[in-house]
Amino acid sequence: MKIEQYKIQEHNQAGMAAQQRAFDYLSGEIKNVPEILQQLMAFQVGIPSWALGTGGTRFGRFPGGGEPRNLEEKIEDIGLIHQLNQSSGAISLHIPWDIPSNPTHIKTMAAQHGLRFDAMNSNTFQDQPGQEHSYKFGSLQHVNKDVRKQAIEHNIEVIRHGIELGSEALTVWLSDGSCFPGQLNFRHAFQNTLEGLREIYAALPDHWKIFVEYKAAEPNFYSTTVGDWGQSLLYANKLGPKAYTLVDLGHHLPNANIEQIVSLLLMEGKLGGFHFNDSKYGDDDLTVGSIKPYQLFLIFNELVEGMDARGMNHTTDLGWMIDASHNVKDPLEDLLQSVEAIMITYAQALLVDRKKLLAAQQNNDVVTAQEILQQAFRTDVRSLVAAARMQSGGALNPLALYRSEKVREHLIRERGAKTMATGL
Numbered sequence: 001m002k003i004e005q006y007k008i009q010e011h012n013q014a015g016m017a018a019q020q021r022a023f024d025y026l027s028g029e030i031k032n033v034p035e036i037l038q039q040l041m042a043f044q045v046g047i048p049s050w051a052l053g054t055g056g057t058r059f060g061r062f063p064g065g066g067e068p069r070n071l072e073e074k075i076e077d078i079g080l081i082h083q084l085n086q087s088s089g090a091i092s093l094h095i096p097w098d099i100p101s102n103p104t105h106i107k108t109m110a111a112q113h114g115l116r117f118d119a120m121n122s123n124t125f126q127d128q129p130g131q132e133h134s135y136k137f138g139s140l141q142h143v144n145k146d147v148r149k150q151a152i153e154h155n156i157e158v159i160r161h162g163i164e165l166g167s168e169a170l171t172v173w174l175s176d177g178s179c180f181p182g183q184l185n186f187r188h189a190f191q192n193t194l195e196g197l198r199e200i201y202a203a204l205p206d207h208w209k210i211f212v213e214y215k216a217a218e219p220n221f222y223s224t225t226v227g228d229w230g231q232s233l234l235y236a237n238k239l240g241p242k243a244y245t246l247v248d249l250g251h252h253l254p255n256a257n258i259e260q261i262v263s264l265l266l267m268e269g270k271l272g273g274f275h276f277n278d279s280k281y282g283d284d285d286l287t288v289g290s291i292k293p294y295q296l297f298l299i300f301n302e303l304v305e306g307m308d309a310r311g312m313n314h315t316t317d318l319g320w321m322i323d324a325s326h327n328v329k330d331p332l333e334d335l336l337q338s339v340e341a342i343m344i345t346y347a348q349a350l351l352v353d354r355k356k357l358l359a360a361q362q363n364n365d366v367v368t369a370q371e372i373l374q375q376a377f378r379t380d381v382r383s384l385v386a387a388a389r390m391q392s393g394g395a396l397n398p399l400a401l402y403r404s405e406k407v408r409e410h411l412i413r414e415r416g417a418k419t420m421a422t423g424l
């Protein structure tokens, strides 16, 4: 489904007076408005194909209806999000959940919606029907060479699908690890994994990147073979220049200082990609910005500072993706909220007065340093984000328009009330 452009215009007109008041006020308060608008308009966040259906837990799943039944419908859903917010111009696919039967058609379709293909994801954490070897005891780390070989070949196949679609990165998240002490020889597990990653790395086209995603725990609860950023960075460094660490916000031990991790990975030129979500306990995969917005701001603050220090392009030099999955919201509404939270936080990070901050740091003026950061964090930039979105052709309030256009009702009529998107 697509919303007709005149409906977006009407919606924007209806809210324009209030928007203009807020925007004019803010424009008087901050510097560089045109430049910030440009940066916001360029910034795009990849939407994961697996976040379009209602996620579940091991205790149950409560599908909401109208979920995409195939890759085409997933592209349509993301196309709609992008039409509304103009900041979701990429899709991240998961193989085998999203095997494109006709890549040329899929590519054209994505292009029609203004979408490109972000990092491809492999899956060696589930056994697929008809699969020869089981991943019960791991994939690339496995003690049996045949299992490792199967996992390597799968990753190479994912690269092949990605090439057909014009993707330029592979994200490898391994659930490999152990559930009990003694189950695993840590060194052997690491070396097997490294060996496997090397073979996968060798299959990457020249301009491709591989992102090694780490995660502290789950589904293994004693050790994880790529368990933290240190281990991921070890792999990335040993693999070579096309290998990078991917930071998923939910994959740390409680209270980890993620902004510091991000800063140092950037310094090393080894931060490759990002999975945004939010959490209170662990890998909760909740809506971005719903639990710890200040932490998100501090992370963005380091991202902007570190990328600028290295002369990196904010939009194209990192893989920005959402990784979400939960039980109770309309997934499309949730994604609209997540992207909005990211855009707001990015805008706030752009407001930080870096010269003043550096001066405060040099003078050990702790109070001023905190004031500078919180001044930016407490600025209401919503009218700025909305202005950028409308300038790109999007809606003043994507969520409100999504509701007033009754998109979900429409999708349920079209696809049925009992749908189950492929994925988690």
Ligand code: AOS
Pocket: 050, 094, 121, 173, 213, 215, 248, 275, 283, 323, 424
């Ligand atoms: C798992 O916890 C990770 O966040 C991965 O990024 C995973 O591939 C994704 O959640 C889809 O399964």
Ligand code: ZN
Pocket: 173, 213, 248, 275, 323
């Ligand atoms: Zn992730």
Ligand code: ZN
Pocket: 215, 248, 250, 251, 283, 323
């Ligand atoms: Zn995760």
